[in-house]
Amino acid sequence: MKPGVSSARLCLTAFGLTSLQLLSSVAATAIPPPSGPYHVGKTRRTIHHYYDHDPLAPNNVSTAFLATIFYPTAQKPKVPPQPYLWNGIAEYYENHWNYTQGFLQSLTSVVQYDAPFLEGSVGQSPFPTIIFGPGGGGPPVDGNTILLSELASHGYTIIGVDHPFDQPYIQFPNGTAVVGTAWDTWLTSAHVTPIYETRVVDNRVLLERLPQIVEELNAPINTSLIGSLGFSLGGAGAVGSMYDEKIVSGLNLDGSFWGRTAANDSSSDVKKPVFLFGQEGHLGGDPSWASFPLWQTGSFRYLLVNGTTELDFFDNTFWRLLEPNPRLGGTIDPYRMINITNAYVKAFFDLTLLGRHASILDGPSGEYPEVLWYDKHGNQYPLT
Template sequence: MLFGSRLAVVSSVLVSTIEAINIPPRTGHYRYQVGINKHVIEHLNANDPTASGNVSPSFLATIFYPTAAYSHGASTPYLNPGLGSLYEARWNFTPGLLASLTSTVQKDAPFLSAGDQTLFSTLLFGGGGGGHATECYTILVSELASHGYTVVGLDHPWTTPLIEEVYAMRMQDTAVFLDHLPKLAEELEAPFNTSYVGAFGGSLGGAAAVGSAYDDERILSAINMDGTFFGRAAVSTSDADVQKPTLMLGMEGHTGVNASLDITWGTFPRWQTDYFRKILVKGATHRDFSDITFWKTVRGSVRDAGPINGTRQVETMNAIVRAFFDFTLLGIPSPVLDAPSKEFPDLIFHGRNKPT
């Protein structure tokens, strides 16, 4: 007991001596601060391969949205304490390191009035497999919200090695949420756009975003951030054609030539007939398409993350993802999607299609 008490004291001292660090500032319009709101979506799934007994009653929707409320610079913990501790243990970080990261995202801030938000779209987001929750992509999704988008992350409370079964479940959850979205917007008296919807995600969530776009007419465009394709997207026939704007944003090795690095990144582009981009990032690995890339700036390095500077990778993802949705959902063109530039020197333009 005495040893345990001393250990607790040491851990407390370590946490107290770690300087608080804000995650990168958002670049959106000065009017738009960012709020966060969580909702449990009731959905009985009797074929959930990740749940105890294969039955789950619900999943979690985390909503990042623009708000006119101003926090006056007040910072709050970037991750909830339980999640922060989980990741500190997983990545062998000093206790309290992730807890020291702060954000100005405001919990349960008021939504904009309907007249304040008429152009912007709703984006559905899915995190990676293995427990990468939406909060571990806060930097990117809050950046999008600061520019007027409403971003809804769909999280499931379980994880599993049954990757293809989970992929199918992710697409089912997306369809269920889109069915629920108009009712949720009415209940919250929130101006969510239910007509112009984009989907994106990291790893498994990125694959599911593209997969959901095939048969759901409500999803108008999709981004896969470094995820292996499954289902229709993985076949090397014309059936893989999404016939909607799609973007593949991945690590440098994802050329699709080396089967060990995912051959689907080579076959998928061949069949796309609508607007399409495949952009790779020099020095990035799979881990760098989440907030883990920023963790390198406070940790020095993170296991399996690439050598690219974490701050630069954050800026690159923010710019490319927003430019894609600005163009495909709002009709706002951006040269950043078309060719290398001095602003983003780490990008490799590996595939493109612009139908006439």
């Protein structure tokens, strides 16, 4: 992913005053901790799948993708906070975005690798599961830890999907590393569309394999109540996966639409609750965000955040707080952006998957005046 290039990336949940006070007490090298009642665990699984239409893989053949699972745990962290990014991905962004060498490698998280799952029946949980897709060209799932761990701390299980060669760097559980460079140069829509289609295929395979994965993990992960979420290209993939009957609702963080979702006709209708949440530039600057809303018959919300760019919808909004760079985000305060993203993403899934109402989804809110509401025709709602 490159500053100023609209392609694809990541994203989200809820911080109140208590959470912001917590943030202020965190050491400079720690990313914001989650605020929910649970601690957060993380594990990874290799999902084997032969796919011979992969536009980024050698000979167009890929044989596996990586699933990273964030989940609630009762176990308190027993070791010092761990680095939250692979060195390979940290070095990539330090070099490409001119962050100080070693800066991103020094950042830590309280998320615990392979912590025990909560007690419960295998395949069952009172909390839903969310499939997550990162941005095209990065950063991978781990670069969205602030949002994903926040959701997990409130009970959700989030399964993030990283496709090899799509990301600058990923590392499978057996230690195999895969470096991707395709997004370091400009890709045309003819290139991006098949990459998007690969994302949708990955999500479909994950949904098909989910019961088996949960059995292997012996985990209380909900296999029947599922939402989809993603950033940039991952956001488009999240909505594109909503045509699958297993997905109940979906949220697109700042992603232009591709494939079927970009069709300016009724075939793009997902017929389910869908939420578009992005930067100001989409209004009048992204034809797909103008056409997609017109055809939706399900519950629909279209919100843009003042003072943001694409690079504010994943963990970079915190990175730039520690090393400010006007090229790498908007004018919005990073903690404020974390608060807003976490609040709205969690509220949407609480409503559509758990039936829990949140007033911030009723319309423009005085609590969050930076969040602007629009109807399907691009007309802004007045603040009430």
